[in-house]
Amino acid sequence: MIMTGAFFGASVIAYPLVRLLGRNAFFLLALVPFAGLLWSLSAISDLFGPAAQPLVENFDWLPELGLSGVFRLDVLSWIMTLLVTGVGALVFVYCARYFPPDEPGLARFAGIFMAFAGMMYGLVVADELLMLYLFWEGTTVFSYLLIGHSQSRRRSRQAALQALIVTTAGGLAMLVGMILLITATGTGQISTLIDRAQSGMDTGGVIVSAVILILVGAVSKSALMPFHFWLPGAMAAPTPVSAYLHAAAMVKAGIYLVLRLAPGYHNIPGWSEVLLTLGLLTMFIGGWQALKQTDLKLLLAFGTVSQLGFLTTMAAFGTPDITKAALGLLIAHALFKSCLFLCVGIIDHRAGTRDLTKLSGGWRAFPVVAVCATIAAASMAGLPPLLGFAAKEAAYSTLLSSPDKTSVIAFIGIMIGSILTVAYSARFVWGAFSSKPGVDDIARRDEKLTLVVSPLILTALTLALGPGVGLLDGYFSAWTAGLPAVAEGDGHYHLALWHGFEPALAFTAVTVAAGLALFIVRRPFAKVQATLPSGLDFHELYRMLIGRMEALALWVTARTQRGSLPFYQGVVYFVLVAGLGLAIIANDTWNITFRLWDTPLDLIVAAVLVIVAIGATRAKKRFTAVVVTGISGYAMVAYFAFVGAPDLALTQVLVETITIVVFVLVLRRLPARIGESTGRLTPAWRAIIGGAVGITVMLVVLIATGVRVADPISTDFGQLAYELGHGRNIVNVTLVDIRAWDTMGEISVLVAAGTGIAGLIFVRGREGHLHRFERKKDGTEAAGRIRFQPVAEDVVDLHHAGRGEGLSQKRASWLIAGRTLAPRNRSIILEVTARLIFHAVIIFSVYLLFAGHNDPGGGFAGGLVAGLALVVRYLAGGKYELAEAAPFTPSGMLGTGLVTAILTVIGGWIWGETVFDSVYLEGDLPLLGHVSFGTSTFFDIGVYLIVVGLMLDILRSLGAEVDLHQERDEAMLTDRIHDNVNFSENLGATAEHRAVSEIIDRVNELDVDNGAEGGRL
Known part of the structure; x- marks a missing residue:
């Protein structure tokens, strides 16, 4: 909880810090996620020692509603915190030199970015459904602000709004599922829900519906089909945002939720069918679209969509070995995709373009970036000896060894998607760094260490964790050991760079060869892609849906918001009378007790109220109506005073006085007289409606007070105010x-x-x-x-002055x-x-x-x-x-x-x-x-x-x-009259004309605009 609070505290001071230190403040801000990384590493002894136990913190959140806040750091949360804090620290360092010193809104960006990191950190350690949802929607809101950082660009604003609408829609479905799950099980603690589900306690249609609704939120957040289109659009965000949100953090939230729920719910109806179908289709569609892109950032965006489909497919199984492979893929993807996005940002800065058809000679222009990006792309393609190779071979091996039929389907789909991955990885390297005939080479410039240090560290980790993947295996096993095995031998797979000559290795070789062949024939393949129908365009469907909703909103608005106050009042009165009238008719106990007054003075107040109410309806002038209405307010002042409520009387007289003043201020811009109504309702009908409202409200008050069976809580307010409120x-x-x-x-x-x-x-x-x-x-x-x-007056002080003496003062x-x-x-x-x-x-x-x-x-x-x-x-x-x-x-x-x-x-x-x-x-x-x-x-x-x-x-x-x-309007009016009317007496000017002419002359003498040479009249 302290670490989560540190992120939000840093987000508060980020704005003044950047205003003070400029972009160098990002170096200091990077210390916050770095401290979170160190804290996570310090928890290794607690999570993986001999007496390993999750770290749990509880606090009362909303005790009146039975809700408590629970933060829980177990192995899965620990893995996610490493990504959130580690990659986050590197991206903050990158920001310090990526943005120019005069970047507009940089202080605001820093605060929002840090707040997003805090939301993401809270999301992965929250162990209560509703608390997780708050952090979940927090990432949605802050990602909207980050994607729309360039507020002057329409594309950024549209992309931010699109991401907000899509992910929020999924989040609302998830909220409904969470409420259903809490209601059905009686608890919102995630760890307890998983334990109950594993023991077979929670089954039934409500549970299934709740979990599927929760999956809708996960699918939309992780950009799976049919919600995948928002992620490429979000590439309008600055590169650091893409490297963090869309590679290591936000899009991983859905994967994390699937991994979190899979141990308990992977066997419910619809789980495997939904996730495997969407995951494989997303992997294929993302890879297919990536091969069409010429923008390096869009190529990576569609590649991310493809990899998210891959991750979802693996995470959905919930079995020990396949989950271990999924965790390896999770780490590998965060490292190589963050590195690739950061490298694209550098390329864009140096070359001024991300179009791979216009880039040439990148190897010579920025060799360090080229090496980092090539290694990251090789890991994405699954080439040895990198972490991506070990993770993908683990996926192949675990799927092939699984006896489930769905594993075979998943393996075939993943292999096809992986072939596309190899092809677009090679396309990225070729497009960014190769020399192309007819295209000018990029001029070489020195590469600043502060800008390339983050990609270098990510590349080093990708290289080191390939041979050292066995180190990760020990940590992953601590999580997968508690997962249910589906067959004998499940749970014995170990991550390693070399498993010998196995079928998985052969299929990996086939995948790489097929992917490289597809890249070599990229031109003919591009022609084939162009001739094939584009299929269902979900982005266009989204735009059409939004357009239809806007049209519907306009239609409803045109028929309900007519600009007619009588119409609005009529609707309100009709609903009031109809709703309350039906309630009165349906009420069987009309225990009405009449008490006409407490003191005879009440009759005087009531008579005044009736008279002024009638007078207000009969008034012909607006000011008269305001004054008469004000009298009713002062009559209530008298009533409060009669019943012994001086505080209410004081407040009422003050409010009524100010209300009259406000009315008078408004009336200056309105006609003096109240216009005659041209509506369909005659005065008789208006009287009937008013009478119906009055009678209905009166009956409701009488009935409500007569059927009360419990003492009002206000009877104890006097004692509470004195004893507790002092x-x-x-x-x-x-x-x-x-x-x-x-x-x-x-x-x-x-x-x-x-x-x-x-x-x-x-x-x-x-x-x-x-x-x-x-x-x-x-x-x-x-x-x-x-x-x-x-006006300053000359004052001569002669009180103590000598003869002829004078002193002029201002x-x-x-x-x-x-x-x-x-x-x-x-x-x-x-x-x-x-x-x-x-x-x-x-x-x-x-x-x-x-x-x-x-x-x-x-x-x-x-x-x-x-x-x-x-x-x-x-x-x-x-x-x-x-x-x-x-x-x-x-x-x-x-x-x-x-x-x-x-x-x-x-x-x-x-x-x-x-x-x-x-x-x-x-x-x-x-x-x-x-x-x-x-x-x-x-x-x-x-x-x-x-x-x-x-x-x-x-x-x-x-x-x-x-x-x-009003002054401007008067000036315009007088100028217009002066220009268009001749007030010469020869034309027979009337006395009224002469008066207007005199006013115009006096206004001219005032010199309203410049305040010079005018003075008092």
Whole structure:
């Protein structure tokens, strides 16, 4: 668990580290996976010693749901961690010189790359299905970001989206299978599931369906047919991504899952049939397509698809000997394919192309790369004395010795696929490094050691592990010893470079000879490939499916999203009345108890609510409707006060006031009068619908309260708030402690609402500040960003001056509106009052924030009061006054508030308790007396900051930005009138015309745009 956390911790610091050190930061970041490699190697004594046992770590994940987190390092996980960390460290070193120093988004790439490595590491050590799924989908999301690293390139964006859609679809099927499996067996721990399956405890249709659905996720992740097309498209990613994700890590996740489940489920119906069919078809299709490619990276991509089919076929058997061969292939493929991708990246950098028809003289241009790539390609083809040869011969030998009929079918399919592998391996070497007639040779340049060191290490391992494959055999045997044998003698095969003259060796020789012959006749064979039908194009099927889904979405949208608010309301009301009405009719127990009021004052509130509701429907003007609707909110304030809920009354009055302000800001851009409806519904029908909704909701409330058989949990809130929450304000303690999860969701919605307001209503970015005066060093305001030229007055100080003495001084005016608003739009009294009370109101809001734990108030109410203070400043002086009052960005406030709340949430977990657990301190302090403080106050501070940020976003969007657009519209209108209308008295201009002309002249004098030579009117 510590190692997994180290990856994610490094992903957080990767961004600032790369910004500080540039691409050299990748050398430091490589230390994280390298440390993981060392830790895995240090576990050898625990996993392979005399008392070998898996390393297991348990922790409570979601105890309320009975879910625990389990990390388990057994032999199979250990093998995968070696690939994830070892290859990962080498790829990070390669990144340090692959990317240019000015690569756009390099810091972002580093953080995402490290986070992906952490997800992959967590995936292979997770021993709980749902936890594995979280890491599984984490690799999907981060691979999407990595594939789409070049955001400006359409091909990268399309490839990333395609990979995301395909793998996520498979992941959703896998999630359904996992839930079915957990439900049927009562456990989600993978090791327990395998043990139960091996003992024959879990059988039946549900188990089979669940496992097949899980296999859908594995097949899509490992790019097996029919999902294989996403992997060649993902070659739009940078080469390090291809070398890691698509050779050693992500595409191996599906293979790992098959290897993990095979010991328990390889005998269930459909397992062998599905995996062997898809594996062999994928191996053949990948090899066939690889021989068509002229792009070296695409050639390797289709070769990877072919090899993944090979690996899946071998992993599906679940028997000791064949699984041992599969593990050898897994290691060999990771080494040679990562090396080949890294070499292609170097070739692309040096030659500027990956087209093998345009590459010539590569042997002389980059000899070190040529040697590395040739050895890796030879291992891919299965040539001795390399690891790929030992692994492929093991596959041949174990399949030939297996008595199962499916082994014969698998052997024939694998041999055909291997012939294609030899052919495209030779095609790769020839295309990348040979000299071709009529093609200019690549100019030779020095090969930097830091760029070629990673391919050199991978090549050295491929060379060393060929003769030393027996070393791997001992580790693999520790895993395969626990697998069920299907025949006598199964489990006795040992990996070795030389087994003598056996049938497997002869078939290997035939495979190599046939593959080289196929390469030699590549031109005639290419003509044969061109004449044959291309068959079923799954990529085209995917595009057609996406196109049909988009067309369906457009069709549904056109019929449901009409832009008609009455239609939307009608649908909501119909569903509400129909759904609840049927529930009411079906209810047999109508235990309705009428209680008309608690006090006679309730009747007054109810009468006001009825009157204003009718008045709102009858209002002809929008402003009237808003005011009348606001009265209903204030009536609820009175009701809360009557029933003894001061905190609710305070919050309601603040919310209602701010709501009216928001309405007024919006109404500035709408017609004053409410238009007449031209819809089909008459006023009578609207009244019927409204009445039906009201009656239905009333009946639901009466019935629901009458049939309650249990006491509401809220009856204990008073005691819980005082004893556990250490507060006397039940409402506030409920929000920040008892029901803090609900509040966390609500403030997240507030942040999303603020972002939506800023994004949808005029604001073009989240980072910009409002227009503010820029102060010069001498204290005066600089022009250039203001509407009017600042006015400075000459002040002669004659109080202590002698005769004839005078001193001229400049001072800036205190009220900004004097330079930003026309006189007809100003109220000096309001401006002065707003400035005088602003700081007092802010202090009062802070008081409400900290007093809310025991008295009316809290973070929400305090934030609303601070928001009202900002509203007053804006209404008094406009957007420049608002900028002076709040010299910070709304996004900063929202982000700071949300981070503060989240840190408070996880604080309890950090110090060993559950999330949202609070710590309370109390004691006597000088001057302050007895003080009680809880960490939940920090959560309330986060709420306060979020509410203030939301209010600032509203004022910036609906206020300041609307002002800006309105000024532009007025300027355009006045220019158009001035250009097109002649107001000469000779033409009989009316008084109205003369008034418009006077307005135009005054606007021209204001000099709105440049703020020069204008000044006050």
